[in-house]
Amino acid sequence: MADPMRIRAQAAGDKVTVRVLMSHEMETGQRKDAAGKTVPAWFIQEVTAAHNSKPVLSAEWGPGVSKNPFLQFVVKGAKAGDKIAVTWKDNKGDTRTDEATVT
Amino acid sequence: MKKMTSKMRVILAVTSASLVTLGCATGPSVAELNTLTQQIVKASFRDQGIVKASTLINTDETNKVCSEADALGKPLDEKTAKLIEEINMKTIKWPSDGKFIGDWKEGERIAQNGRGLTFTDDDKTVNGGNCYNCHKIDEKEISYGTIGPSLHNYGKIRGVSDPNSAASKPIVEYTWGKIWNAKAYNACSNMPRAGHGGILTEAQVRHVVGLLLDPKSPVNQ
Amino acid sequence: MKHSISVLLAAGLMTLSQSSLAQKTASQSIDEYRAMLQDGNPADLFEAKGEGLWTQKRGPKNASLEKCDLGKGPGVFKGAFVELPKYFADTGRVQDLESRLLTCMETLQGLNAAEIAKTPFGRGEQVNMTALATWVAAESKGMKFNLPQANQAEKTFYEVGKRLFFQRGGPHDFACASCHAEDGKRIRLQDLPNLTKNAGDGIGVAAWPAYRVSNGQMWGMQQRLNDCYRQQRFPYPGFASDATIALGVYLGVNSQGSASIAPAIKR
Amino acid sequence: MQTRRETIQQSMVVAGLLASAGFPQFAHAAFNKNGFDAKSVQDAVKAYGGGNIAESKDVTVTGPDIAENGAVVPLGASTSLSGVKQLLVLVEKNPSALIAMFHVSDAVDANFLTRAKMGQSSDVYAVAIMADGKALFAKKEVKVTLGGCGG
Numbered sequence: 057m058a059d060p061m062r063i064r065a066q067a068a069g070d071k072v073t074v075r076v077l078m079s080h081e082m083e084t085g086q087r088k089d090a091a092g093k094t095v096p097a098w099f100i101q102e103v104t105a106a107h108n109s110k111p112v113l114s115a116e117w118g119p120g121v122s123k124n125p126f127l128q129f130v131v132k133g134a135k136a137g138d139k140i141a142v143t144w145k146d147n148k149g150d151t152r153t154d155e156a157t158v159t
Numbered sequence: 160m161k162k163m164t165s166k167m168r169v170i171l172a173v174t175s176a177s178l179v180t181l182g183c184a185t186g187p188s189v190a191e192l193n194t195l196t197q198q199i200v201k202a203s204f205r206d207q208g209i210v211k212a213s214t215l216i217n218t219d220e221t222n223k224v225c226s227e228a229d230a231l232g233k234p235l236d237e238k239t240a241k242l243i244e245e246i247n248m249k250t251i252k253w254p255s256d257g258k259f260i261g262d263w264k265e266g267e268r269i270a271q272n273g274r275g276l277t278f279t280d281d282d283k284t285v286n287g288g289n290c291y292n293c294h295k296i297d298e299k300e301i302s303y304g305t306i307g308p309s310l311h312n313y314g315k316i317r318g319v320s321d322p323n324s325a326a327s328k329p330i331v332e333y334t335w336g337k338i339w340n341a342k343a344y345n346a347c348s349n350m351p352r353a354g355h356g357g358i359l360t361e362a363q364v365r366h367v368v369g370l371l372l373d374p375k376s377p378v379n380q
Numbered sequence: 381m382k383h384s385i386s387v388l389l390a391a392g393l394m395t396l397s398q399s400s401l402a403q404k405t406a407s408q409s410i411d412e413y414r415a416m417l418q419d420g421n422p423a424d425l426f427e428a429k430g431e432g433l434w435t436q437k438r439g440p441k442n443a444s445l446e447k448c449d450l451g452k453g454p455g456v457f458k459g460a461f462v463e464l465p466k467y468f469a470d471t472g473r474v475q476d477l478e479s480r481l482l483t484c485m486e487t488l489q490g491l492n493a494a495e496i497a498k499t500p501f502g503r504g505e506q507v508n509m510t511a512l513a514t515w516v517a518a519e520s521k522g523m524k525f526n527l528p529q530a531n532q533a534e535k536t537f538y539e540v541g542k543r544l545f546f547q548r549g550g551p552h553d554f555a556c557a558s559c560h561a562e563d564g565k566r567i568r569l570q571d572l573p574n575l576t577k578n579a580g581d582g583i584g585v586a587a588w589p590a591y592r593v594s595n596g597q598m599w600g601m602q603q604r605l606n607d608c609y610r611q612q613r614f615p616y617p618g619f620a621s622d623a624t625i626a627l628g629v630y631l632g633v634n635s636q637g638s639a640s641i642a643p644a645i646k647r
Numbered sequence: 648m649q650t651r652r653e654t655i656q657q658s659m660v661v662a663g664l665l666a667s668a669g670f671p672q673f674a675h676a677a678f679n680k681n682g683f684d685a686k687s688v689q690d691a692v693k694a695y696g697g698g699n700i701a702e703s704k705d706v707t708v709t710g711p712d713i714a715e716n717g718a719v720v721p722l723g724a725s726t727s728l729s730g731v732k733q734l735l736v737l738v739e740k741n742p743s744a745l746i747a748m749f750h751v752s753d754a755v756d757a758n759f760l761t762r763a764k765m766g767q768s769s770d771v772y773a774v775a776i777m778a779d780g781k782a783l784f785a786k787k788e789v790k791v792t793l794g795g796c797g798g
Contacts (some may be wrong), residue, residue, distance in 0.1 A: 112754035118683040123596030125423035126759035196543040203623030207616035222548040229546035351552040413711035416721040
């Protein structure tokens with residue numbers, strides 16, 4: 057199973073800045089290994105986020121996003137103690153969800 | 160594989176034993192430390208890919224003398240330095256066809272290239288000159304190192320307008336020689352001996368000399 | 381933040397001569413790029429993994445590493461990193477963090493240390509090794525390096541490390557000192573720390589383990605030294621070999637008083 | 648503050664929760680292959696229903712002037728305009744220009760930061776696709792240098 061994400065969610069006023077690090081290879085499918093064989097594409101395709109279980113964001117990513125991806129977004133109308141959950145799904149169907157409490 | 164491991168263990172045991180012996184009272188002498196270092200080098204490094212561990216232990220007198228001087232923080236005395244320079248001067252292979260100046264465009268590619276001769280390279284890797292790692296050369300390349308002096312306007316500053324003229328001969332020869340074996344001119348120079356060390360071929364050295372001395376080269380603009 | 385950078389740039393433009401302008405702004409732009417990466421260092425992912433591994437029961441003995449003695453007593457990890465490498469009486473060896481973790485993985489968990497040492501970086505147990513080293517190092521973040529030099533073996537290793545640092549060899553005659561013995565030098569665009577002295581907080585050894593942006597890998601000090609030797613065109617230094625540890629003692633003692641920022645983010 | 652380990656344990660529970668919630672609002676969020684197959688900025692925008700792109704000072708793209716390493720280039724897209732449906736981050740000279748597409752909801756700012764791979768120096772784009780299909784962009788040049796020892 058994929059390693060957990062690191063999610064930091066910090067409140068300022070009525071907004072919460074969420075910074076997410078995801079553990080993923082993000083293979084482009086264009087790289088060749090030492091033996092000259094093409095390494096198959098393997099990357100996060102969909103990212104969604106929820107604030108206290110209510111969906112607030114969805115995104116589509118391609119293999120052009122860097123390895124071990126970073127994402128920053130701002131949730132409106134959120135406060136300390138709220139829950140922010142982030143889910144990713146990759147092109148092999150693997151998925152992972154992690155949650156953080158807003159500080 | 161297994162045999163190798165047990166051999167390693169024996170060597171390591173010897174090393175630790177000598178350490179224990181050295182570990183008493185006053186501490187080891189300089190000579191003992193030098194010996195211990197060589198034992199540790201032998202036990203620690205192994206062959207990998209195209210790089211053989213023996214190259215490290217069997218390094219030449221120039222490297223041995225300069226390493227020791229560096230570690231002690233004392234530069235070589237004049238006599239030793241001269242001797243080393245003479246030994247290295249004798250290794251310089253001058254151009255077999257008498258041509259010193261190659262294609263500066265090729266030279267620029269070689270100067271940019273820092274590849275080759277590591278334990279992850281293979282014997283098919285074309286070696287680069289690593290020049291930009293340490294030198295500013297073509298002013299347009301902003302990614303250059305500062306370990307060596309700037310070579311921008313190298314030929315221009317030295318008044319080389321026709322590298323094939325008799326007047327240019329000394330500087331042309333010096334440039335070739337310096338690239339082939341830098342230690343012939345400065346015993347403990349930081350600069351690799353590109354020709355002598357087998358890093359660059361004669362043809363590659365010729366192109367790099369062209370990069371530095373051809374009046375049309377961007378280096379001299 | 382952004383604002384202050386542009387103000388700085390504007391001020392810089394006025395005082396710089398035309399010829400040095402391009403270079404100056406290039407290095408300022410690189411600094412700006414590096415600053416942008418500071419917030420969100422993927423090393424966090426490895427640190428979290430390492431924290432989990434410390435308490436996880438693993439190996440033939442189904443034990444955690446919680447009783448591992450990193451030099452400050454069994455189970456003490458805070459501040460251990462900035463005092464390593466040091467001499468350990470139980471093994472009779474001077475050991476760095478990764479070498480010591482190897483000892484604990486063998487004695488406590490029953491894992492095969494020789495096998496792990498032979499495993500290439502980034503594979504199998506080496507992945508766990510790097511994560512553990514990242515986490516232990518992170519637990520000393522902000523602390524100053526303070527390697528012990530009381531034991532004769534530690535003093536001897538410093539002297540051996542110094543000789544290794546200045547040892548020229550390979551086809552290029554490179555030594556560590558070729559690049560790291562003077563102030564203010566650069567290789568290509570990379571600033572080179574002078575490792576013969578305290579190079580400053582978070583510089584040189586005080587930045588490793590670090591996340592490598594160029595290849596998306598987390599590197600411990602062992603891998604950092606291994607790749608230095610690779611680029612020096614030296615043969616392969618064994619994982620946790622005495623040469624790498626002696627070099628670690630030399631670099632660590634020279635960095636006395638420098639504050640660790642590990643795990644850092646590096647080109 | 649919760650520890651990292653607690654985060655890991657909780658994530659199992661959350662995963663189940665989100666799976667059952669099913670995200671009905673984002674039913675349209677299936678991966679748009681055409682967008683990521685598009686070679687040019689304009690074609691990628693078209694794949695999301697956007698029209699001809701027009702430069703706008705109300706859209707902002709952020710990124711370094713020089714990236715020390717093309718493997719990780721921090722890029723951001725934002726807009727002050729209301730009525731934006733999607734924000735796209737693109738690198739013109741990449742084999743596929745589109746890096747990421749964000750659906751903008753009322754619950755988030757139209758302001759996202761991510762990191763992209765860049766094979767070479769290129770213009771980078773932020774494109775805002777509006778409710779009426781208008782596509783507004785900002786661009787800036789990011790130079791990618793050869794770092795390290797060239798080896």
